[in-house]
Amino acid sequence: MKSLTLKAPAKVNYRLDVLRRRPDGYHDLRMIMQRISLCDEITITLSDMPGIRVACGREGVPDGPGNIAWRAADALLKLSGRQSGIDIAITKNIPVAAGLGGGSSDAATVLLGVNELLGLGLSTERLMEIGVTLGADVPFFVFGKTALAEGIGEILTPIEAVPPLWMVIVNPNIPVSTAWVYGSLRLTEGRIGDNIPRFFKGVADVCAVLSNDLETVTISKHPVIGEIKEMLIASGASGALMSGSGPTVFGLFPSEEGALEAARSIGEVSGWFVTVARALV
Ligand SMILES: C[C@@](CO)(OP(=O)(O)O)[C@H](O)COP(=O)(O)OP(=O)(O)OC[C@H]1O[C@@H](n2ccc(N)nc2=O)[C@H](O)[C@@H]1O
Numbered sequence: 403m404k405s406l407t408l409k410a411p412a413k414v415n416y417r418l419d420v421l422r423r424r425p426d427g428y429h430d431l432r433m434i435m436q437r438i439s440l441c442d443e444i445t446i447t448l449s450d451m452p453g454i455r456v457a458c459g460r461e462g463v464p465d466g467p468g469n470i471a472w473r474a475a476d477a478l479l480k481l482s483g484r485q486s487g488i489d490i491a492i493t494k495n496i497p498v499a500a501g502l503g504g505g506s507s508d509a510a511t512v513l514l515g516v517n518e519l520l521g522l523g524l525s526t527e528r529l530m531e532i533g534v535t536l537g538a539d540v541p542f543f544v545f546g547k548t549a550l551a552e553g554i555g556e557i558l559t560p561i562e563a564v565p566p567l568w569m570v571i572v573n574p575n576i577p578v579s580t581a582w583v584y585g586s587l588r589l590t591e592g593r594i595g596d597n598i599p600r601f602f603k604g605v606a607d608v609c610a611v612l613s614n615d616l617e618t619v620t621i622s623k624h625p626v627i628g629e630i631k632e633m634l635i636a637s638g639a640s641g642a643l644m645s646g647s648g649p650t651v652f653g654l655f656p657s658e659e660g661a662l663e664a665a666r667s668i669g670e671v672s673g674w675f676v677t678v679a680r681a682l683v
């Protein structure tokens with residue numbers, strides 16, 4: 403049977419400005435999004451037995467239609483009119499409900515993989531259009547490059563000049579609902595959003611844009627996020643920020659050695675999920 407094994411990377415948001423609430427309840431954003439080397443692994447296998455089957459085996463992640471990867475396969479099967487069976491096995495390494503986009507990345511990877519396995523020949527743009535019907539962050543992972551993301555996250559402009567960066571990713575094992583965070587946000591009237599620079603020569607340039615409008619919402623419920631930021635800075639990070647709706651925090655380091663040392667010291671005292679990752683280019 404034809405099969406593909408693909409990596410589905412996590413993301414961090416170097417910047418997240420919430421511009422306005424839309425009539426459909428979503429929010430217009432301006433974000434800088436970066437894929438990182440922390441990845442889920444997905445094996446997609448075509449089968450003679452019709453139907454879609456997802457096996458993940460991680461607590462808090464559904465195996466059936468509740469899984470966004472299942473819905474991605476279903477969307478492509480319906481569009482193509484094919485009767486194939488699809489088996490999807492997910493090895494989940496990305497913390498769940500963490501602000502790291504794990505589900506969105508799994509869905510994008512299934513769109514790309516099923517398109518290839520079934521020889522559908524759908525363009526990246528078409529897959530991004532299908533992606534946004536599954537979730538606002540899915541088009542970014544189909545796009546596959548560091549990007550300025552606008553609209554609800556689906557209008558993407560590539561950012562070419564991204565320096566090599568190491569980061570320490572810290573997740574305090576508290577799931578956070580993205581819908582709750584957006585629902586609890588008190589928007590400043592007339593937020594225009596700053597002009598975000600698009601060229602980053604080094605870690606200092608990236609640190610200069612670090613900002614997340616959702617941070618105060620999630621920190622007010624989980625103050626430990628603020629403590630993690632302080633720990634990362636005290637351990638030598640050049641900058642630290644909550645990713646997306648949280649609660650995961652990333653700290654930026656110009657060298658791998660600095661990141662490894664910080665991860666070791668924070669991991670020793672905390673019992674949290676702590677790992678070192680690279681920014682993907
Ligand atoms: C905050 C961000 C930043 O990258 O990431 P995460 O923290 O989820 O990783 C994203 O905006 C999350 O995107 P995603 O998680 O794909 O969102 P969806 O599943 O489409 O929507 C989940 C919930 O968030 C709200 N939502 C999402 C995107 C957006 N631009 N405005 C919103 O108000 C929706 O109203 C919905 O109730």
Ligand SMILES: Nc1ncnc2c1ncn2[C@@H]1O[C@H](COP(=O)(O)OP(=O)(O)O)[C@@H](O)[C@H]1O
Pocket residue numbers: 462463464468469470471492497498499500501502503504505506508509578580646647648
């Ligand atoms: N493939 C998947 N991976 C992770 N979570 C999934 C997946 N499919 C559905 N979910 C559900 O989506 C919710 C958000 O998960 P996730 O994408 O990890 O969060 P975030 O958007 O904060 O990065 C979780 O509560 C989980 O139950």
